[in-house]
Amino acid sequence: MGKRLNSKHKIDRRLGVNLWGRAKSPFNDREYGPGQHGQRRRKPSDYGIQLMAKQKLKGYYGNIGEKQFRKYYQEAVRRRGDTGENLVGILECRLDAVVYRMKFVPTVFAARQVVSHNHVRVNGKRVNVPSYMVKEGDVIELKEKSRELPMVLEAAASNERDIPDYMDVDLDKKRGTFTRTPKLEDVPYPVQMEPNLVVEFYSR
Missing domain, CATH: 3.10.290.10 (RNA-binding S4 domain)
Known part of the structure; x- marks a missing residue:
């Protein structure tokens, strides 16, 4: 089981989306982050936007570890075609x-x-x-x-x-x-995923 199973709904609130589109998500009632400072909102930097895109994609698949996720990215780069599309295809497999x-x-x-x-x-x-x-x-x-x-x-x-x-x-x-193996447009994500921003994050 994932290390964060008990707090998986916090992932929804931290990322500011109902990540899995579930009716039970607490984000449906509290559309702000968890914790004491969850309601404070600052405009994110480009780095912050890219990081959020990565955390959303990682979190959606059960909060995959960073080391493994980076391996998927490296494999996506190695394959021919669009790296972001390749990354989604690998995750869906x-x-x-x-x-x-x-x-x-x-x-x-x-x-x-x-x-x-x-x-x-x-x-x-x-x-x-x-x-x-x-x-x-x-x-x-x-x-x-x-x-x-x-x-x-x-x-x-x-x-x-x-x-x-x-x-x-x-x-x-x-x-x-x-x-x-699906393309990005085929995958029924409940929220918008931006694998292109994940590629930008890793290729900084």
């Missing part, structure tokens, strides 16, 4: 992100948990590493016994979000195919 997108669980934090606790199979083989990189054509499914977990049933019944069109999912069987 993480197994925990795929499990979340397929609506097998209600949150990305829950996705990390079900993967770590051996509830997920990729192409019939158990995988318990949330950062495992899914490839196009891979079949992801929950173990049969895991399909009745309360949070799995909650996610399937939720109307908070839809399954994106770059995966083909059978919700009844809790099985899906990752059909293609």
Whole structure:
């Protein structure tokens, strides 16, 4: 589980957005940062804007560690094409992100948990590493016994979000195919993500 699981809603308020678009987010009631000085607002510098863009993208995927996130950026630079688009594509290939997108669980934090606790199979083989990189054509499914977990049933019944069109999912069987790596415009972020600013942050 992520180190910041107990304070994940503080991420919403610190960044000033309802990052996951959830009805339960306290940001819906208190649109200011947490803590004693949360209501003070200063105009951010260019560096501050770039840092915020990075923190939003990192936070959205379960608050990935800085070292790992920088590795994703370096891989995105190495690949051909737009670095920001490449970075989003890499993040969307993480197994925990795929499990979340397929609506097998209600949150990305829950996705990390079900993967770590051996509830997920990729192409019939158990995988318990949330950062495992899914490839196009891979079949992801929950173990049969895991399909009745309360949070799995909650996610399937939720109307908070839809399954994106770059995966083909059978919700009844809790099985899906990752059909293609998405572009930024394909990813159903509830808030505006600016990977171009993340690229600027790292290339300073």
